[in-house]
Amino acid sequence: MDALISILAGLLALGAAIGILRSFGPRYRVGRLLTAAPRVTVAEAVALARAGRAVYVRIDGRIDSEADFEDADHRPLVLRRTRIQAQRDGRWTDLEVVREVVPFEIREGLDAIAIDGESVAEGLVVIPRESVGVVGDLEDRAPDDLPHDLPARVVVEHVSSVEHAIALGVPTIDPSGQPRLGPGRGRPLILCTLEPAEARRILAVDFAARQRLAAALLFAAGVLVLVGLVLFLMPFPQKPEAAAEVPRSGAPDANGTFVLLARSVGFVE
Secondary structure: OHHHHHHHHHHHHHHHHHHHHHOOOHHHHHHHHHHHOOEOOHHHHHHHHHHOOOOOEEEEEEEEOOOOEEOOOOOEEEEEEEEEEEEEOOEEEEEEEEEEEOOEEEEEOOEEEEEOHHHOOOOEEOOOEEEEEEHHHHHHHOOOOOOOOOEEEEEEEEEEOOOEEEEEEEEEEOOOOOEEEEOEOOEOOEEEOOOHHHHHHHHOHHHHHHHHHHHHHHHHHHHHHHHHHHHHHOOOOOOHHHHOOOOOOOOOOHHHHHHHHHHHHOOOO
16 A cells, blocks of 8 residues: 555656646747757758658758848847736736848858748747836836836847857748748747757746756656555565464364374274
8 A cells, every 4th residue: 555655646746747847838848849859960951841851850050141130239130029028927928029030041061941030939049138127117018907016028039140050940842942941740940049958048047946846846756656666566574473373273283183184084082
């Protein structure tokens, strides 16, 4: 019984940990894909597109564009996303999202593949620039039903044409006949300008406490299941009185057995 209780408790801890990890939403999935997606060269991605093979892959290279635009610091940008958010019930909620994107590609040596920048959503992983204040600071850009003292922030995420990037997606041929990387196979298009380890840290920055709790539950689940299996495989201890039990009348020792047998056949009375 103790083994069964321990195993069940371990499974419950495992279920709770999985539930916490799933609560991270698409950001957790993006971090997992950054680690798991197979890496190919840009040339190989182009070959996959031309062969019509829908494979979700990762490519690395330099961003390039002939249509980049400058920001206030004169950086040549290919994509900029500006989020206006308010904090409700401890979570940041988008009030407004503005996206600016121009055609761009990822280049590796002489090989290049276009990126479907319009499809980059939760898969954009960069170092965000934040300006924090209250809803009242947003003036006309804030909904009228929000308290003016509610925490608010403006988050700007951008990608420039001088950066090295990682992109994950499915290579296809666009309507113009050119290779392009976009979402597919039920997975998002991911564009990341950070190393994978740093990207995972950025993705989990709002979930640090829950991440630690999930790790603790996973550890506890492993320990509980292991203890349960050990208890289950251990032999049951024999009761001391059973091992030392002395035969009673009707269950005699060797000599008594001979006497009973002799009486039964009439040799002795």
